[in-house]
Amino acid sequence: MPASHAAPPKSPAPWGEGFFDADYLRLWSELVPQVRTEQDASGIWSLLGLEPGARVLDAPCGYGRLSLLLARRGASVLGVDWSAALLEEAERRRGDLPPGRLRYRRHDLREPLEEEDMDAAVNVLSSLGYGTEDEDRDILRTVGGAVRPGGRVLIETLHRDAFVASYSRGVRFSQRFADGTLMVEEPRFDALAGRVETSWHWCGPRGSGAKTASLRIYTLTELARLLESVGLQLISAHQGCSSQPFDPAGPDAGGRVGLLARTPSE
Ligand SMILES: C[S@@+](CC[C@H](N)C(=O)[O-])C[C@H]1O[C@@H](n2cnc3c(N)ncnc32)[C@H](O)[C@@H]1O
Known part of the structure; x- marks a missing residue:
């Protein structure tokens, strides 16, 4: 179903209304260079141990910058976001990838998804913190809840330090x-x-x-607790989406962090 025809979010948060719109797309999409997106996609591929055919949830997916690259590498990707403007752009960029490889859905991630058999999920590029802590917990519960037992989840964001x-x-x-x-x-x-x-x-x-x-900016400790509070088991901390271990030394206190977690095994 084209993103523009999907149902609107159930209860848009006041902050979200209008922020992720055509202006956001026009300006913010230029702030992330393609080379960075390609590095992120390869980092995600190896951190999550993906193989062609793996079912991957990209939530939220924005204009599909990573969904597209992961699908091109052979994953079967579901990208979810609540912004109609960003999803329209994602559909525009999909090229000839069939729906079996790349699907987009308009959905408010504070509400659960019906999927529960994804092999892995990503929530990257500062996609938490816009609402309350409880809302972030709801989003993480949705993301983790869509992944099969023992599957991997990567959260990548700015942290307070x-x-x-x-x-x-x-x-x-x-x-x-x-x-x-x-x-x-x-x-x-x-x-x-x-x-x-x-x-x-x-x-x-x-x-x-x-x-x-x-934007709520969490410390690593708070992020780890958030993950644990929704039943996700922390595996390791990394420099952004790369497989390099996180190291807080240096003037940028380690820079962006990627927290790799797994859903409990059955
Ligand atoms: C900074 S962008 C990052 C998008 C994407 N992960 C990327 O790497 O390009 C944050 C995204 O979060 C989405 N978002 C925030 N809260 C959401 C929610 N409750 N449900 C669905 N999407 C949400 C916004 O629409 C926006 O696309």
Whole structure:
């Protein structure tokens, strides 16, 4: 079923309305270079021990940047997201991959999926933290619940130590796009809540605009507890989606983290 014809999410969270829209797609998709997506896809392939034919859940999948590459490598991928705009783009990029290899579904991941026989699942590129901790638990329960007993789950995200390391040095992200449009980011960190309230402003040939979001940024310890609280068993921590072990040494406190877990065996 084309993403645009699928049922809308049951109860969109207030923060989510309008954030992952056409502006997000236009600007944010350019922030992740293709080479990074290719590295992520190969890292995921080896971390999850995938083989051609493996059933993989990419949740949330956004505009399908990883779903597409994993399906091209031979996996049978289900990409799930609640953004109609991003799923439409994912469908547009799918090329000639048949539905048996790549399917997309519009769904709010705070609600369970009917699948429970996926071999593995990924939740990557900061796909948690937009709502409350309970909502993140619901999302992780959905992701883990779709995977067969003994299957693997990878969660990849920014973590608090890495964020604070750059925030405390006054590092502020900005990006000049190829057409001259400039985007600047203004984060404000609430250390007690563990949330960063961020505004992005852009201006240039492609117009001007702004977006804001609030993101809960967890420590590794909190992330590990979240996984355990939904019955996922932590296996190892890695540098992002790579198979390199996570190492907190260095000025970026280890950078992004990938937590590899498994669902309990029967
Ligand atoms: C930063 S993007 C990452 C997307 C994708 N994992 C990637 O690597 O490109 C975060 C995604 O989370 C999706 N999302 C956030 N909360 C969701 C929810 N409750 N249900 C479904 N999708 C959700 C957004 O629509 C967006 O596509």
